Amino acid sequence: MKLKTAGLLIASSLLLGACSYLKPAATTTAPQTITPTPAVSVSPTSTNLKDLDTELNATIDDGGAADLKQLQKDAQGL
Amino acid sequence: MKKLTSLFCFLALALLVTTPALALTASESARMKRDEFRVRLATIRDEKKKAIVERIDQNIVKINTNRTAIMLRHLTKIEEILGRIETRTNSLASSGKDVTAVRTAITKAREAIAAARTAVNAQAVKTYTIDITTETNLGSAVSAARTAFAKDLSAAHQTVVTARKAVRDVLKELAKVVGEKLTTTSED
Numbered sequence: 001m002k003l004k005t006a007g008l009l010i011a012s013s014l015l016l017g018a019c020s021y022l023k024p025a026a027t028t029t030a031p032q033t034i035t036p037t038p039a040v041s042v043s044p045t046s047t048n049l050k051d052l053d054t055e056l057n058a059t060i061d062d063g064g065a066a067d068l069k070q071l072q073k074d075a076q077g078l
Numbered sequence: 079m080k081k082l083t084s085l086f087c088f089l090a091l092a093l094l095v096t097t098p099a100l101a102l103t104a105s106e107s108a109r110m111k112r113d114e115f116r117v118r119l120a121t122i123r124d125e126k127k128k129a130i131v132e133r134i135d136q137n138i139v140k141i142n143t144n145r146t147a148i149m150l151r152h153l154t155k156i157e158e159i160l161g162r163i164e165t166r167t168n169s170l171a172s173s174g175k176d177v178t179a180v181r182t183a184i185t186k187a188r189e190a191i192a193a194a195r196t197a198v199n200a201q202a203v204k205t206y207t208i209d210i211t212t213e214t215n216l217g218s219a220v221s222a223a224r225t226a227f228a229k230d231l232s233a234a235h236q237t238v239v240t241a242r243k244a245v246r247d248v249l250k251e252l253a254k255v256v257g258e259k260l261t262t263t264s265e266d
Contacts, residue, residue, distance in 0.1 A: 047166040049258050053249055056159050059152040059242060060265060063235030064145040068228045071137055075224060077130050078217040 111207040118210035127216055131208060134220055138206050138227050145231055146202035149238050153198065156238075157191050160184065160245050163252060175255050183248040190244035194237035201234035239265060 043051065115135070122128040164184055171177045208223045210216065243265060253260050 045162070047162050047169075049166075049249065049253055049256060049260065052159055052163060053246075053260050056156065056242060056245060056249065059155050059238075061148065061152070063149075063238070064141060064231050067137075067141045067145065068224075068231065071134060071141065071224055071228075074130065074134055074137070075217070075220045078127055078220055 108205045108207075112205070115207050115210065122210070122213055122216070124213065127213070131210070131216060131220060134224065135208055138223065142202065142204065142206075142227065142231065146198050146234065149198045149234060150195070150202075152238055153191060153195055153241060156242055156245050160187055160191070160248065163245070163248050167252060170252075170255055177252075177255060180248060180251045180255060183244070183251045187241070187244035187248050190237075190241040194241040197237040198234050201230055204230060 046052065119128060119131060119135075122131065163180075167177050167180045167184065170180075206223045206227045209219050211219065246260075246265070249260060
């Protein structure tokens with residue numbers, strides 16, 4: 001009898017654990033979509049115009065537009 | 079005379095009492111606002127809404143920290159590129175080329191970088207508090223904080239764009255001296 005109860009307890013614990021593992025994610029998500037700076041394959045000391053231009057262009061990004069958009073999306077639940 | 083002394087004493091006392099309140103620093107004021115936010119957040123009964131407000135509040139801080147760090151990193155890179163452009167300019171000048179226009183552009187670019195750095199550093203220390211009044215007004219309170227933050231962050235980013243454009247203008251002037259052509263970018 002005791003063995004049966006213990007078995008039931010273990011089974012229900014396992015079931016509960018599996019349920020919490022499979023539980024869907026929260027409604028809001030962390031909007032950390034930070035775009036890494038693209039790798040530039042030019043010499044870091046080059047004074048070649050095209051190299052300098054490439055390196056300068058590599059600093060172009062969206063300024064956080066994607067993060068702000070996600071923030072707006074998260075607020076829709078209110 | 080006695081009345082005048084009493085009045086003077088009263089004014090001195092009033093000044094003594096109000097001075098600490100007037101001397102509140104910006105950080106203290108921000109901290110007080112944060113404390114008030116915490117208290118008001120606790121009064122929200124809808125747990126789902128409470129979690130959303132809390133998450134948005136935290137994410138505004140995270141995004142601001144990360145984005146301003148990226149902006150500062152980019153400004154350092156832009157400044158370093160400008161340094162190399164200057165090296166090339168000096169070398170051309172010593173070989174007899176006219177680099178007057180390039181030097182003028184370099185000065186403008188340095189100013190733009192300095193202005194951007196100031197703006198981004200100011201943005202990095204800004205705080206945004208969701209002004210919770212009632213549970214029904216949560217949406218508009220969050221929207222107000224989010225909109226203010228988005229506007230400020232975009233303004234800071236725009237200063238970086240301006241600095242980069244200024245450095246690109248230097249490159250264009252240098253390209254004219256050298257006789258090379260640069261490809262157009264999305265920011266041209």
